[in-house]
Amino acid sequence: MTEVSIEGLTKDYGSSLAVNGISVKIADGEFISLLGPSGCGKTTTLKMIAGFEDATAGAIRFDGQDVVNVPAEKRDIGMVFQNYALFPHMTVAQNLAFGLEMRRVSRSDIATRTARVLDMVQLSGYADRYPRQLSGGQQQRVALARALVIEPRILLLDEPLANLDAKLREEMRVFIRDLQKRVGITTVYVTHDQAEAMTMSDRVVVMFGGRIAQHGSPSDIYERPASLEVAQFVGQVNILEGKVVSPAAGDLTPVDTVLGQFLVRGVAPDANGTVTLTLRPEAVELASADTGGAQATVSASYYSGSLVDYRLTLDNGQTINVQTFPRNRWAAGDRVTIKVDGERFWPLGAPS
């Protein structure tokens, strides 16, 4: 039951500012992801929460109590490392028991707690194996179990799925998320994989260059990105220039674009009345018949099983990317009509 509050956290390495005054509040039991490209300061932030790195400035509070001067071994955190960092000379059971021994838990309690957590990660029969005798996914679950068995105040995960193959990675996402929900532990998850951050988190914190670019729910981040950088980092995006036709009526503004005129939410036009709109590829629908929308020519199509990606060329020469289900298929050279709902546009620079 721990709520984490980070205020003005800064890490100055002398030559560079790795983390530049970030502030986040993490509610009790919340799963939050720090998402960003390598070097954005997400791992440094995690290490400061863990106590492996000293903060240059700012505060980290667990339930209101500043832990900046508390050494890592006394912070009561559970940490899962990218390469798992299981102790190779200890069995699974000994790995799990280590943290409990440090807490002077009695021998019989160690046995029951270890067994319970191993059962939770579905590794009951593996107590006497050594880490080298386990597969990557199993090692991953042991690492989780080792972090959870001490019943820490918060759980920190540093790109824990980066070393697994694609299929296992998707299974583990669900597994970790379900486990976290069941245990109800406050969790901070570091990743550079946007899909991971989106599927697992209650809230995503997008970081660029040591600062928070945006934080919000996965759908906030994806559908209402605060900047072009964020929009592009969390998925593919089309950029369209728009011209405000008349002043907003309520929060809807009529905007003229190359795809036609739409009522767009949240527009804050510049002095010239222009606005930059983002449009996700899957927000666009295509039709063969001319239903009155903008016309385009298919210049390429990429089939990936459940989805098809099209590259379209509009009549003014602009390229637009579209993603649809493969119910109807078009080939290069086909003419298509584009259908978009105005709600699916999101203006950049919008007040969020």
Added chain:
Amino acid sequence: MSKPLLTGYCLVIYAFLLMPILVVVGASFNAGAFLTFPPQGLSFRWYVVFFNNDVFMRAIRTSLWVAAVSTVISGIIGTMAAMFYIQHSGRWKESVRLAMLLPLLLPEVLTAISLLFFVYSIGIGTKTIAAMIIGHVLITLPFVFINVSAAMESYDPAWSLAARSLGAGPITRFRRIMLPLIKPGVIGGCLFAFIISFDIFTISFMLKNIGTATLPIQLYDYLRTNFTPEAAAVSTVSIVLTLAVVIISEKVLGLRIHRF
């Protein structure tokens, strides 16, 4: 190279390397009064003479004692130095390494003479065995350092961090996590240190206090005036002792390398 040819080549090299040892061992079983090879008849008489020779027995005890003490000191200092070397990356890293290996690169006689001046200038002198132990530590330190730092290369710093997050302080982290994982390197380094120390001549010769002699010094002394097979018996015993140390440490302490 074809396989039989390679095998033959290896046999020749081994024969060349091992021949002197075989000759010494063979000569020690000589029944005659002089150190010759091939031996004139087989007998254990020179072993009997050797084991009844108080001077040699005392020298063996001194050698074992000096080797044990300097191995412990070298083991501790060398391991700490290797930990420092691995954990610190900076522009001084290579200088630290070079400084640690310097005793290997300098001629032993030079080190011995410098040490002689050093122990007198700091007031220790050669009245006690301390000077000799300082010398042995200096010479054996690089062997511990090389072995331990090699073992540390495959030590993942995340193991220490994981132990830290689980609540382990620095001493527990070293004792329960790092030491068991670098143990093969530490034991290997200490074995080297022990064997080298047992064998050192120049340093011991320069820094010994009057009345103390290690086995190599005693042997040298002996050979200046005598030429009996007893010298070969002494050498054989010292070879067996060295081998015994290696085999016992392997069995007792376990040199098994952990596979990850």
